[in-house]
Amino acid sequence: MNPPAHRRPRRAHRVARRRRWPLVLVAAGVAAVAAGLIVLLGVRDARRARSDLESARSVLSGVSDRPESLSSADGRTAAQVSLHAASLSVARARATLHRSPAFIAARFVPVISTQRRGLFRLVDDAQIAVSDGNALLAKVSASADALHIRQGSLPLDVVSGLGTTSHQYGVELAGLIRPTTGLWGQLRTARAQFNALDDRISKRLVVGGDGLQAATTFLGSGGPRHYFLGLQNNAEMRDQGMVLSYGTITATAGHLSVDHTGRIAELTLQSPAPTPVPPGTAKVFAEIGPTRLWQSVDATPDFAFSGRAMVDMYHQATGGSVSGVIALDVPALAQILDVIGPVTVAGVPTPISSANAATVLLHDLYSADNSVNQGQRIEHLSDVAGAIVQRMTHGDVDSIALARHLATAAAGGHIKLYSSDPSEEATFERSGLGGGPALVMPDRTFHIDVQSRLAAKVDYYIHPSITQQVSLRPDGSAGVHTTLVVDNTAPVGAPPSEQLGPDVQNGTAIGDYVAWCLLWAPAGAEQADAVAESGLQATQKVPLVHAGQKVTVTFDTVIPHAVRDGKLELRFVPQPRLTPDDLTLTVSGSGWRISGPATYRAVMDRTLTPSWDVRRR
Numbered sequence: 088m089n090p091p092a093h094r095r096p097r098r099a100h101r102v103a104r105r106r107r108w109p110l111v112l113v114a115a116g117v118a119a120v121a122a123g124l125i126v127l128l129g130v131r132d133a134r135r136a137r138s139d140l141e142s143a144r145s146v147l148s149g150v151s152d153r154p155e156s157l158s159s160a161d162g163r164t165a166a167q168v169s170l171h172a173a174s175l176s177v178a179r180a181r182a183t184l185h186r187s188p189a190f191i192a193a194r195f196v197p198v199i200s201t202q203r204r205g206l207f208r209l210v211d212d213a214q215i216a217v218s219d220g221n222a223l224l225a226k227v228s229a230s231a232d233a234l235h236i237r238q239g240s241l242p243l244d245v246v247s248g249l250g251t252t253s254h255q256y257g258v259e260l261a262g263l264i265r266p267t268t269g270l271w272g273q274l275r276t277a278r279a280q281f282n283a284l285d286d287r288i289s290k291r292l293v294v295g296g297d298g299l300q301a302a303t304t305f306l307g308s309g310g311p312r313h314y315f316l317g318l319q320n321n322a323e324m325r326d327q328g329m330v331l332s333y334g335t336i337t338a339t340a341g342h343l344s345v346d347h348t349g350r351i352a353e354l355t356l357q358s359p360a361p362t363p364v365p366p367g368t369a370k371v372f373a374e375i376g377p378t379r380l381w382q383s384v385d386a387t388p389d390f391a392f393s394g395r396a397m398v399d400m401y402h403q404a405t406g407g408s409v410s411g412v413i414a415l416d417v418p419a420l421a422q423i424l425d426v427i428g429p430v431t432v433a434g435v436p437t438p439i440s441s442a443n444a445a446t447v448l449l450h451d452l453y454s455a456d457n458s459v460n461q462g463q464r465i466e467h468l469s470d471v472a473g474a475i476v477q478r479m480t481h482g483d484v485d486s487i488a489l490a491r492h493l494a495t496a497a498a499g500g501h502i503k504l505y506s507s508d509p510s511e512e513a514t515f516e517r518s519g520l521g522g523g524p525a526l527v528m529p530d531r532t533f534h535i536d537v538q539s540r541l542a543a544k545v546d547y548y549i550h551p552s553i554t555q556q557v558s559l560r561p562d563g564s565a566g567v568h569t570t571l572v573v574d575n576t577a578p579v580g581a582p583p584s585e586q587l588g589p590d591v592q593n594g595t596a597i598g599d600y601v602a603w604c605l606l607w608a609p610a611g612a613e614q615a616d617a618v619a620e621s622g623l624q625a626t627q628k629v630p631l632v633h634a635g636q637k638v639t640v641t642f643d644t645v646i647p648h649a650v651r652d653g654k655l656e657l658r659f660v661p662q663p664r665l666t667p668d669d670l671t672l673t674v675s676g677s678g679w680r681i682s683g684p685a686t687y688r689a690v691m692d693r694t695l696t697p698s699w700d701v702r703r704r
Contacts, residue, residue: 107405136206137277139180143213144281146173146296150220151288156645157227158491160438168219177214184210205270209278212263212406216285219256223292226252227487234487239480241341243303250299257292260285284293294518301514305411305506307338313346314338315401316410318383318468319416321665322449322544322586325386326536327500328416328663332469333381336413336476345476348469351381360399367620368392371627373604385414388534389523389621389662391516394505415444415472417445419501422492423475427484430474432467439471453544453586498693500663519694523662527624528696529610532623533645536662537573540601540629543588548577549600549632552669553691557657559676559701565649569642573602577634587634598634603627608643613645656698661691672697 101133146169150156156166233245264282267275305312314336321330334348359378368377368387375383378396385393394412402408424430425441432439439447448467496502497520504520506512516522524534537551554570577598581587582604587598595601607616607623617624623643632638649655655674661667672687682700689695 090575091599093418097322097628107283112363118416121512129348136180136210137185139176139183140209140213140277140281143173143176143180143217144175144277144284146170147213147216147220151284151291157224157485160231161393163224163228163231165223167221168677170217170224173217174214174221176208177217181207181214201269202271202274205274205278208265209274209281212265212285214279215263216260216288217309219259223256224235231485231487234485236479236484236486236489237506238482239342239344239476241306241486243306243308243341246299246341247303247308250296250303252296253292253299254296257289257294257296260289260292264289289647295513298518298520301506301511303341304508305338305504305511306341308340312410313335313337313408315397315412316345316348316469317397317412317414318339318472319385319414320449320544321417321445321467321663322453322547323382323604324536324538324546324549324662324664325383326388326538326662327385327503329539330384330414332466334469334472335407335409342480344480345473348473350466350469354401354404356380356400356404358403360396360403362396362399364391365392365620367618367625370618371620371625376686386534386538387523387621388662390414390503391522392621393510394503394521395507398505398507406566410508411504411511414503414505415496415617416501417448418499418663419493419496420471421473422446422496422501423489426479426489426492427475427482430471430478431585432470432474434470435467439474439594444471449544449547449665450586453547454584466522484654499667525610525674526608528656528658529622530612531609531656532607532658532660533569533609534607534621534623534660534662535569535571535668536605537571537603537664538603540603541588541590541593541595541599543595543600544586545575545588545598545600547665548575548585548598549602550574550576550662550666551664552671554671555673557655557672557674559650559655559674559681561678563648563650565646565655565676567608567646569606569644571604571606571640571642572637573600573604573630573632573640574637575600575632575634579635581634593676595631600632600634601629602632602638602640603629604640606644608642608644609646611647613647614642650679650701653700653702655701656696656699659691659695659697661693661695667692670695674699676701678704 139321150166150169155164230245230249233242241271261287265278267278270278284460284577316334316336317330318332320331321328323329330353333351335346337344337346356379362378364378375386377383377386378400384396397412398409421441421444423446429438435447437447452467493502504515506515524532535548535553539546552572556568558566560566573701577587581597583589583597589595589597605625605627607621607625608617610623612624614624614626617626626642628640630638630640647666659670668691670689670691673679674685680702687697
């Protein structure tokens with residue numbers, strides 16, 4: 088029997104609906120497959136773009152970390168080739184994203200669109216960074232020929248122009264640092280990595296640009312400047328080499344001239360200079376007279392104090408005035424000689440070169456003299472410095488290459504600058520050329536040095552090495568056990584000499600070394616017998632080390648709140664010794680998961696900042 092007429096439409100509708108369900112399911116399946124393909128293609132395209140961006144970031148990092156990228160013609164050419172490759176990598180990443188169906192569609196999906204924008208912005212920022220690098224290289228290349236020291240003169244207008252350019256690019260790059268908020272996974276990581284690299288490069292450019300600007304006034308762009316040249320002898324150490332020779336220099340409109348060189352014994356003070364001595368500095372160093380004895384003026388690692396003291400001491404000894412201090416040691420002189428070539432000094436049988444400067448000046452001249460307690464010590468550092476300036480005033484020196492070598496020396500603390508002009512001094516301190524070790528990360532900084540406490544030149548044979556065992560505690564603090572080994576490699580059974588002694592006044596035998604071991608721990612750290620000095624916490628120990636022997640001293644430190652934001656970071660400022668100290672760190676901690684190598688080894692030829700990512704288990 089047929090259903091009533093009024094039921095037939097309903098039944099037909101149900102039949103039609105049942106017939107449409109397979110079509111709907113098929114369409115949904117096709118859509119799901121298409122969406123899946125788009126997602127897969129999007130993941131593939133994102134990986135390709137990320138790979139290209141990582142390649143570009145790696146190139147930028149490599150170029151920025153190679154000093155020769157700016158300081159030599161070959162280096163600049165190589166850097167330009169590298170930056171061209173980075174530019175192509177960024178262009179490929181952009182093309183990949185613009186062609187990708189997934190990224191075209193992603194702009195309409197509310198949450199995914201944020202990731203899309205973040206990735207496109209990262210590509211754009213990488214391109215700006217590469218373009219700025221190319222522009223800076225072009226500027227340096229265009230200025231390279233003019234940036235020569237000819238007949239002792241440096242064109243300060245060109246230096247100032249480069250300083251302005253460097254600062255501007257640094258500021259522009261700093262503006263590319265973007266928040267990672269809202270970004271996911273690998274995109275968030277890539278943004279953070281770019282930010283870290285960008286921050287490092289931008290700070291270098293700003294500080295470098297400011298340093299070039301300060302150099303123009305320091306070198307007399309506004310009128311003649313007179314400087315005290317402190318020559319620091321690494322065979323007899325304070326925090327830096329001991330000031331045993333000196334000179335006075337005049338800088339006028341970029342032209343340097345040496346007014347006088349001599350032995351520091353010429354500048355005797357009968358009473359301390361009026362330099363204010365901080366309480367901690369007085370407590371640690373007052374007994375050796377840091378404002379009266381030139382041999383003690385740089386015992387503290389705070390060169391802002393030492394530089395001011397030298398200015399005051401020179402005035403008290405001579406009645407003359409200087410605008411600041413340039414302090415150089417033998418490794419710094421060797422870096423300069425590597426650029427200008429060997430120099431000849433009266434009384435020294437062989438030309439002084441970068442290869443033999445340390446051996447001749449810190450060993451041969453002293454070991455050849457067997458007269459103990461001689462009235463006139465053999466000091467030739469001032470003669471070498473004078474010969475260097477004389478060479479520069481009668482020749483053609485590539486100042487970019489010279490700046491590269493001086494930067495290497497400055498990184499290890501072998502060059503220090505002090506200016507009585509507050510603005511210049513602030514710039515020198517920001518750049519690491521002046522000031523003390525606590526200017527950056529004072530609550531994470533260690534400074535360890537070994538100074539001589541006798542009248543001999545044994546430091547040529549002294550080789551300290553440093554080992555630290557860092558143990559993280561449950562509360563996030565860190566216990567640090569420091570082992571300092573002082574190795575005295577002086578020959579056993581050697582004859583008496585100016586170099587090896589004996590030091591009759593201190594009662595030590597030939598080759599003995601009285602090691603004044605000082606450890607500056609981070610500000611706020613707990614350390615036995617510590618004194619607040621140079622912005623850190625200083626503890627001292629004074630063992631005797633016989634020739635051919637080693638002595639070990641230890642220090643224990645507790646750093647509160649050592650773990651911050653999931654990271655343990657430490658900073659080590661080196662003592663500028665003839666041979667850099669070896670540093671070994673081991674990191675452990677019950678209840679902590681530590682990412683990265685458990686043991687860190689490095690040569691302390693520059694400031695080191697090792698870090699580890701740490702998480703609670």
